[in-house]
Amino acid sequence: MLKLDHIALGANDLEKSCETLSQQLGVLPFGGGEHELFGTHNKLWRIETADYPVYLELIAANPKAEPKRARWFGLEKPFLSEDIQLLGFIASTQNIDGLVQKPPFDLLDVIDVTRGVLNWRFGITKDGALLDDGALPYLIEWQGGRHPLDGVAPQHIELKSMAGKALDGLDLNWPCMLARGGAQALSVELIAANGETLRFKRA
Template sequence: MEFDHLAVAGESLEEAAAYVEEALGLPLSAGGEHGHFGTHNRLMSLGPEEYLEAIAIDPAAGALPYARWFDLDRFTGPARLSNWICRVDDIAAIEPEAGAPVPLSRGAYHWTMAVPQDGVLPYDNCHPALMQWQGPHPAPKLPDVGARLERLVVSHPEAQMLAKSLPLYERRVVFEAGPAALRAEIRTPHGLRVLE
C-alpha cells in the first residue's frame, strides 16, 4: 500500500477548485469526468507519482441507482480535504470493509477502486480509499507546480486502531487521536500551506 493522491471535495467543482487554488496559491490543471459515479475533477501534481484532485458531483450527471464514491451524495458545507487514496498491487486481496472493487476509467486512465456500498469509508471516511492502476498514472502528465506533500495528519478517536489495520509504510502519514478529520501540509514555492 502506497500513498497515491488526495481528494478535496466541494458542493461544486468550482468551489473545490477555488479552495485548493486559494489555499496553495497554485493553479489546478484540467481533469475530466467519471461517468460511472457522475463526478468530475481538476488535478494538481504533488510530484512524479502523486497528485491531488478537486472533485464534485457533475451537475450534468443524472441520479444514480447506487452511492457515489467519497460519500459525495451526503457532502455539504464548504470545500474541504475529504479523502486520501492509496494504491495497492492487488485490489482483490484487500479487506472487504474497504469496499467492493469497481472498474473505472477516465480518458486514457484505467483503474479499479474499492468503493463501499453506501459510499462511506470505514472510520468516518478517515480510512484511505484503495485503488489499483491499470496502465499509466496521471501524475507524470501534470505540470510540476512545485507542490509536495510533507505530512498528512489523519485524526480519529480510534486513530491507532486504524493505523494498525493498514500495511502502510509512509512516514509522512501521521495518525492522531481526536475528532475525525484530515489535514495535509503541502510544501509550495510560497512556503508551507495547509488543506483541511
C-alpha cells in the first residue's frame, strides 16, 4: 500500500510566496533547499495527520539555476497568476520499480535524486508534467533510512481533508478525511497553526 508522503504547492517567486504562506500557516518553514538536477528550490513545513506526519512543500523554478532535465511538477513554464498553486501530492512506496510497470504509474520513469544527506528514488514523467494533471501522485522511495522530517518538531499544522476524482481508486493509506469520487480537481484543506482553515485547489 502507498503512503502519503507530502503535498506540493507551486509559485513563481519562492521567497515572496514563502512569506505569504508563512503568514497564512502561522509558522515559518523548518527547512528547504535547492534541486540541482531540476533547477528548482523549495521550502518545507511539517503537517500533522491522524496517523503520521507528512510535509508541505512550496516549490518554484530557481532563476539562478539551469536545469539538467525537464523541471518536475510542471514547472517548465511560469504560472499565469502570482497566487500559490496546488500542484499535487507524492506517495511513498518500498516497491517503486514494481509500481511503474503497470497502470496508472507506467508513465513514470524512476530516477535517483540526492540533496545533502537525503537520497531518494523518484517516479516522474519524462517531460516533468504532473501525472493526470496532478490527480495522481508522483512516487518516491526514500533511501538510507533518512527523511526530511527526521528530528523536526510539530508545527501545529493539520491536514484536514483531500478530495479529487482519482483518489478513491488509489491503494493509499489516507491519514485524513477523503472526499471520494466525482469529477472535481484535486483539493487540499489544512488547519493552520492559528486555527484558520486554508484551502488549495488545482486550477
